[in-house]
Amino acid sequence: MGESNLSVVLHKVNDIRLENTAIREPGKGEVQLRMARVGICGTDIHFWKHGFIGNLKVASPFTLGHETSGIVSKLGEDVTTLKVGDRVALEPVMTCGRCDKCKIGRYNLCPKMAIFGIPPCDGGLAQYHLHDANLCYKLPDSVSLEEGALMEPLSVTIHAARRAGITLGSRVLICGSGTIGLLSLLVAKSYGASQVCVMDLNESRLKLAKSMGADVTLVPTTKDARGLADEIEQCMNGKPTISLECSGAPLCVQSSIYATDSGGCVLCIGLGPDDVTIPFVDAVLREVDVKAINTYPNCYPIALALLQSGTVDVKQIITHEFKLEQSLEAFELVGRGEGIKVMINCE
Structure with a gap:
């Protein structure tokens, strides 16, 4: 696998870099993913250009990317729902699972909620990423990796x-x-x-x-x-x-x-x-x-069902695709207001 993990890291306002980060081993309940597709979101651009959204601020470097799909490359302990090679979409919302809001299904309002790719949590715009296996949705053969990445905005x-x-x-x-x-x-x-x-x-x-x-x-x-x-x-x-x-x-x-x-x-x-x-x-x-609204509680299964049935065709909004090595060029394009959905191919 090698030592490098090329990643798109936001350091501060107007300072976005391509750099190598560590490849980590999956812990209990986690999977390691070889990232496949990552969409650039307006939120990414706002953090890059302004450094904050509400009380969320760029205080230290972090890896961008929360509209993601990937391929399972390693399994952590106790992971039984996935296998190496599975194609998955990643729900980025992480919560405590124990508070009142989580218990009634409104986990998007959990006071401890964090979103990967939103500061301070590292996202998936990289070659490799770790994620909770329970937040990985296996993609059927009829759903592409591009569609998997678009499950986040669809949700x-x-x-x-x-x-x-x-x-x-x-x-x-x-x-x-x-x-x-x-x-x-x-x-x-x-x-x-x-x-x-x-x-x-x-x-x-x-x-x-x-x-x-x-x-x-x-x-x-x-x-x-x-x-x-x-x-x-x-x-x-x-x-x-x-x-x-x-x-x-x-x-x-x-x-x-x-x-x-x-x-x-x-x-x-x-x-x-x-x-x-x-x-x-x-x-x-x-x-x-x-x-x-704030994020999308319990919506990923619905998004997957809409895609699998062919009820919605989200591929229509993809206007550009760049390689991971071209990510800075892609961000500049989106920053100029060009295109609609710009997709990064991390493979």
Whole structure:
């Protein structure tokens, strides 16, 4: 196997490096993985460019990468569910498993939750990585390693659809047509939404959204929240019952509240400024629920089922693929706002 483990390590703001890290042996309940595919996420870019998200800060060097798939290369003690050579997707959320939140299945709210690839935990953008065997999902032959890596953002949108209550006949507005917006489109359609409108300033992304099943698309022409809500209603020939805010832009958060039908739901996925002013009274008087999500409890099995059945085709959003040795070039491309999902091939 050799001594080297080429890894993409973030040291501090604007300081990302390709360097060799240690190859570790799996402990009890762990597997060692030869990493296969890793997607670059907007979160990775934010830590690289700004050094923090909320109270999560880059305080010491760590390996990036939380959208991952790999191939089992070694088994730790007591691992019986996997074998060497198995292709797996890795759920990155690690919790205590014992607190009240974990016990009721909302382990994404565990006070001791950590996410690999999010500081301070090392991620999987490397040649080799260790992971809890219980958080490895074996991929059937019909699911590719690229699709396995995309199970992480797909799970985000599944959790969003469930918390927002998307069901048969829902009219859904999606603000933003990046990775999460486009996957939200696929999931909303698979959950029975009768109409989906995708809104963005990027017309080429909206063209892709249309090809992926969006009923209508909208390029905003105003920066007034009420005016934008009127544009949304006109575009959809009525108000959406559910709005999925994937951009984090304050204007989109505000306009989605105004636009959503009374008794509906605005589900916030995108991360923007720490503080955002919202039309609170309008939401209260019309009983518009404003919700948010954090990661994706119990969603990986659903994501795998959607992929295995062919219900969703996530490969449509992959626009670029780079070798691990080209990772810095890949990050520069994403940092310039190019592409949608950029995939790193670690093999």
